Amino acid sequence: xxxxxxxxxxxxxxxxxxxxxxxxxxxxxxxxxxxxxxxxxxxxxxxxxxxxxxxxxxxxxxxxxxxxxxxxxxxxxxxxxxxxxxxxxxxxxxxxxxxxxxxxxxxxxxxxxxxxxxxxxxxxxxxxxxxxxxxxxxx
Numbered sequence: 001x002x003x004x005x006x007x008x009x010x011x012x013x014x015x016x017x018x019x020x021x022x023x024x025x026x027x028x029x030x031x032x033x034x035x036x037x038x039x040x041x042x043x044x045x046x047x048x049x050x051x052x053x054x055x056x057x058x059x060x061x062x063x064x065x066x067x068x069x070x071x072x073x074x075x076x077x078x079x080x081x082x083x084x085x086x087x088x089x090x091x092x093x094x095x096x097x098x099x100x101x102x103x104x105x106x107x108x109x110x111x112x113x114x115x116x117x118x119x120x121x122x123x124x125x126x127x128x129x130x131x132x133x134x135x136x137x138x139x
Contacts, residue, residue, distance in 0.1 A: 047086060058075075
């Protein structure tokens with residue numbers, strides 16, 4: 001005779017059935033949460049503030065330097081991609097810090113990897129701008 005498992009795990013609920021707001025109310029709430037996240041990053045993350053200021057200064061330059069709409073879009077996109085990666089890096093750092101203040105090798109890996117993502121985006125930004133702007137220089 002087979003033994004039945006007493007505490008058989010229940011089937012996971014479908015994601016679509018999770019509680020919360022629906023429709024336009026969900027979109028409004030999501031926009032509000034995003035605004036709160038941007039405000040928190042602006043208040044607490046100096047790197048984010050610096051990158052936002054840089055992007056604000058760079059976008060008009062991209063519109064002036066780019067000869068075609070495609071060039072302008074590539075220059076602007078390469079500049080903007082740094083911002084969401086900085087936000088994700090900040091979220092990783094906040095989560096790791098929330099878990100505990102003690103030093104742990106996995107916490108270091110998480111924080112360093114998030115920082116590396118931002119660094120790669122900045123390298124990409126320099127490469128894209130260099131490839132488009134340097135050939136236009138009168139040298």
